[in-house]
Amino acid sequence: MIEVNELTKRYGSVLAVNGLSFTVRPGLVTGFLGPNGAGKSTTLRMLLGLNTPTSGTATIDGKRFRDLGTGLRHVGALLDAGDVHSGRSAAAHLSALARSNGLPRRRVDEVLQEVGLADVARRRIGGFSLGMRQRLGIATALLGDPPVLLFDEPINGLDPEGVLWVRRLFRRLAAEGRTVFVSSHLMSEMENTADRLVVIGRGELIADEGVTEFAARGTNFSVSVRTPDTAVLAGLLATEGAEVTSDGYESLTVTGLTAARIGELAFHHRLMLHELATHTPSLEEAFMELTADSVEYLAGQPQ
Amino acid sequence: MSTTTMAAPTPARIRNLFAAEWTKLWSLRSTYWVLGVGTLLMIAASITDAIRTTSRWSELMEDLRARFDPMSVVLGAPSAALLMLGASSVGVLVVAGEYSSGLIRTTFTAVPDRRRVVLAKVGVVAGTMLLVGVVIATISFFASQAVLSSVTAGVSIGDPAVLRSLASDALLAPVAALVGMAIAALLRHTAASVITSCVVLVIVPSFFKITVYPWVDDIYNAFPLYVWRNCLSMLDPITRPYFPTVTGSWIVFAAWPLVGIVVTAVIVHRRDV
Structure with missing residues (x-):
């Protein structure tokens, strides 16, 4: 269970996240949607204690993430597939992380197998494609077998087979009773994966409801x-x-x-x-309609 | 289902964090290159120095021979500067490498207790660099003294002054590495941190020469390379006023890395990543 309460983050004069409150429940895949610059990544970073909120709280099962000792056992996260050192092999990267949490060595082989990187485990990450790095990031998130999982734009760079695999993985993780929170700026991606949606624009909450209710919001059919x-x-x-x-x-x-x-x-x-x-309006159109006022970077508009 | 509920928070064991940082350091090919080549270079410089001194020995003036310090060839001043430069760069890379690649976010997502992560990094870097320093000082000592023994009486390893000089040679590396870590924590940028460490640790103190103003000398006496060159590395340090004292020099050698550790821990703990 993820609870975000009146969360606010200010960078100088910019309000990246403004009084955001929502709950993410276990057993479901919850999509976290918003246009570019809506504050999704900032919110996830505050959840993981990487950025300190200006005010408000973000807790995971009632605790602040920074109060946990072994993070991987509680929360698995893929924030950015690029958050690795390109000079290490995939196996070395994962085994350093596994060791830091006192996880057994076999977990490294298990997650590499699961994401399909077992054959390239000894190769330097620097030679990986974006899709392979995404898989490595997902392996990192799964390493500690955590009850809560966060993914920031996990589909980027994956091939169609990879996208299908990721969707099935998210469904399975949720079916196992875990909390699965997946951010995206593409509505169509969530249409097939998510049970619930948290939609934000310009750092504020736009919607927090089921996928079908959200789609019904589109008015101009x-x-x-x-x-x-x-x-x-x-x-x-x-x-x-x-x-x-x-x-x-x-x-x-x-x-x-x-x-x-x-x-x-x-x-x-x-x-x-x-x-x-x-x-009938698609989810995509409902999303566009609702976030139209809150798009941070609009193409083709005079400033 | 056991996985649905959150287990009680388990503290990250420092032993595990050491193991993780150890794996990180030794899974990079550059570590082997920098430490391996650096160590060989230092030892080779020491032997070359000893050979050069031996071949010129008969041409030297009497008073120069009398004043000759056999420890000066173990780690010469240029070698000491290079050693500090290399060691501080290792410290910089361990910290700035994580910030510039973004790995730091993965690290802190795995272990949210940042101060413990810093402690483990400090332990692994200081331990590795101390080992490197001891290897360089020990091998250079025995090799250079063996060469020198053909012209002058070598010094014995059991002599307290010899041990003090060797210890100061060996400690230059960990001292510089921990200062490099602190500078990298402040700047987070690899190139800027390497340059800053180089300026603070090596370039600035290289221009220091004893002055007639005591307060200026007091400032000089606070720099590790300066007190190493003018006191700790010498078999028989000069004991005139304004010159660094052995005790004072050891305090400098302790203070710089300690301040470095505190700065690293506080900054890494406080700042957003």
Whole structure:
């Protein structure tokens, strides 16, 4: 169980995290979402005692992380796959960490096997690809067999097979009763993995709820209609109060009316429809809509 | 399910942290190179010095022969400067290497008690560098005295002044390494830390020469390389006023690494990473 309470971090005049409160429960995969610069990494770093909060608390099972002795046995974390010394081999890197926590030597071989790096265990990390480094980071997180796991952008650099493997791993870890907290700036990644979402923007909480509830938040769903009589139908729909835009030849996008009502109108006026489809907002769109106001670095906008 | 509940916090055992830091130090190829080549270089310089002195012995003036200090060839002044430079760089790399690579975040995620991590690093670095210092001093001593014995009476290892001089030679390395660690903890940047250590430990004290102003001499007497050169390394240190004393010099040799350890521990503990 991770508890974040009124957590705030200020860097000079910048509020990186502002009064953030949420809870991450065991047995579930919880996604931690937000645009770039939303404060996700800062929050995770404060959870791990790497950065000191300006105010507020972040605890893991009721304790501050810095009060724990052997961190790996309590919390496994992958913050940045680059947080390694490139001159060491994967095996040496992991065995130094295992020794610091008094973990048996065989754990190193076990986690290397689990992440698929057993064959390159003796090679220098400097020669690893980003995907291999991510796997090494995941191996580090699993080393102490911890009840709580934190992953910051773990999918970066993984190939499609690796992405599938990571998703299954997260599901399995959660099914074993562990707390799994995974940050990402990509909503689509969480759609397939997470049970719950904590969404932040500009350091503030936007949502803390189940994935389905979150998706239902997207308000601007639309209906696409294809008909030979676009002009007639458009006129009819407009009188019913709908907003109609033409998408080109024989195709309309309608907002403000349900697909059922559009079909009914067409039927009464003997208009032929070739297609009638409700376009439900995806998780991605719900996310974009909710974080639109809080994007820190927006492309193509005058400053 | 046993893994779902958090076990009671177990303190990180210092023995395990030593083992971890030991693994880290010796799993880098550069450690073998720097320490191996450095040690051989120091010993070779000592033997070369002894050979040069022996070959010129007959040309030397009488008073120079009388004043000759057989310990001066064990570790010459340029070798001492190089030794401090190399040792401080090892100390810098052990700390700044972790900060610049980001490994420090992985380290502190594994062991949140930063002061213990620092203690383990200090132990491993000081122990390794002391061992290197002892090996260099001992081998250089026996080799150089064997060469010198053809022209002048060598000194005995059992002589208290000889042991004091050898101890100061051996301690230069750990003293410099711990100062290097503190500078790296402050600056966190490898190149800047190496340069700063070099300036503070070697370059600045190399320009010091005894002055007529006692307060200036007091400042000089606070630098390890200066007191090593003008007191601890000598068989028969000069006992005039304003010159460093043996006791005072040992205090300097103790104070620099102790301050270094405290600075490293406090800064690493307090600052965000």
